[in-house]
Amino acid sequence: MNKRLINLLLLIIILIITNSCIFRVKEYIYVDKTGYWNRVLHTDTRYNFKSNGISDGDRFYSRGRGGLAIHDILDRHPIVGASNHNTYGLIYKPVMSTKMSAVFIGDNFTEISLMTNTNPVRGIFFFPTTFNENFENHRFLTLGFEYSFGSFNEDYTRFITVITGPNAPLYTSGTNSYLVYVDFIGGGSMPSITRIGYWDSYIPTSVGHFYRGNFYVGTNISNINYLWEISSDNSERILPNPFNSDRGIRAIFTFNDFLFVQLYDGLVTYTSDASVWNEATVITPPLRDWRSIDDYLFIYLYDKIFCIGDVFTDPILYELPVANVAGATITSISKFKDDLVLTTTNGIYYKNFDQVMKDKVIKTSESRGNIFNIGE
Numbered sequence: 001m002n003k004r005l006i007n008l009l010l011l012i013i014i015l016i017i018t019n020s021c022i023f024r025v026k027e028y029i030y031v032d033k034t035g036y037w038n039r040v041l042h043t044d045t046r047y048n049f050k051s052n053g054i055s056d057g058d059r060f061y062s063r064g065r066g067g068l069a070i071h072d073i074l075d076r077h078p079i080v081g082a083s084n085h086n087t088y089g090l091i092y093k094p095v096m097s098t099k100m101s102a103v104f105i106g107d108n109f110t111e112i113s114l115m116t117n118t119n120p121v122r123g124i125f126f127f128p129t130t131f132n133e134n135f136e137n138h139r140f141l142t143l144g145f146e147y148s149f150g151s152f153n154e155d156y157t158r159f160i161t162v163i164t165g166p167n168a169p170l171y172t173s174g175t176n177s178y179l180v181y182v183d184f185i186g187g188g189s190m191p192s193i194t195r196i197g198y199w200d201s202y203i204p205t206s207v208g209h210f211y212r213g214n215f216y217v218g219t220n221i222s223n224i225n226y227l228w229e230i231s232s233d234n235s236e237r238i239l240p241n242p243f244n245s246d247r248g249i250r251a252i253f254t255f256n257d258f259l260f261v262q263l264y265d266g267l268v269t270y271t272s273d274a275s276v277w278n279e280a281t282v283i284t285p286p287l288r289d290w291r292s293i294d295d296y297l298f299i300y301l302y303d304k305i306f307c308i309g310d311v312f313t314d315p316i317l318y319e320l321p322v323a324n325v326a327g328a329t330i331t332s333i334s335k336f337k338d339d340l341v342l343t344t345t346n347g348i349y350y351k352n353f354d355q356v357m358k359d360k361v362i363k364t365s366e367s368r369g370n371i372f373n374i375g376e
Helices: 003-028 353-359
Strands: 029-032 038-042 050-055 060-064 067-071 080-082 100-104 112-116 124-126 144-148 150-152 158-164 178-185 192-199 209-211 214-221 224-231 236-238 249-255 258-263 267-271 278-284 291-293 296-301 304-309 316-319 330-336 339-344 347-352 371-373
Touching: 050 339, 050 347, 060 100, 060 330, 060 339, 100 150, 100 158, 124 178, 124 192, 150 209, 209 249, 214 249, 224 249, 249 291, 291 330, 296 330, 304 330, 339 353, 347 353
Parallel strands: 050 330, 278 371
Antiparallel strands: 029 038, 038 347, 050 060, 060 067, 067 080, 100 112, 112 124, 150 158, 158 178, 178 192, 209 214, 214 224, 224 236, 249 258, 258 267, 267 278, 291 296, 296 304, 304 316, 330 339, 339 347
């Protein structure tokens, strides 16, 4: 066979492979626009499961059974797709930001991978024994699909999470539980660890939230619940207790530059200085994933979506249309460009934000003043 014929055959093979790859890319996702919400679906239905999502306005980042996906346009194939470090099942929510992600490796919660979104294939790995060899039988705390298992600081140089004792129930911390941290530098697209450590001062009851230079973590001391404040230099203090002793901390989040806390009885309180607290409203059942979008707080419960307006004056609870979302469990809410975007256990849903807000309705059932029950 002469060289010219060999080259011709090689060219034909390359064209066949290229065309087949293009065909797979075109068929990788499709958009169903027949319902109220547009649905972004995979042809391989296994990859419709999404565990979490977040947006920086220009790009939408999601993690799920197909690994990390980064979209600049939801109707198209993601501009970045990494199928390793998949997250699946409602057992936990991966930690996501627009810069970095943290995911569990395997299903026994004893290994975490921390990676940048620009290089989602390679990451740094750590285990309970990374922090102390005596943590051999410990595991990292998971809080289910509602709340991520850790938190980054503002400049993405520190990650905190919770290690819990071997006999603790799956979704709660207990004795022999520790708040741990990993300090790192980006080093281009590959982070590298600069320091690790843990605090044994108090038992953490939440994974924490970063606000104005400090991490805030729930803790319980002698059956009284407090906020535990940790600064970047590792100094710490327990804040004066604004809560009753029988009301644990369910969620910590930020809205309009205020620090918010929801307690297990549903009470939502806020502060600007971590000392004087104001009551905003009561939402039952208590939730863990609160999202600040424009002038509203968004929350979800299974396949229902709600938002709260006028939080600081006279809170109003609205319910959003979910006609064709029914049956899918929502795992995150974000605003991406002009759309409100939901990640769910059965695909990504999106709808023009202004239209959704125009179609919202006031939820009045079982509303008494500022007390709302969304569980009905």
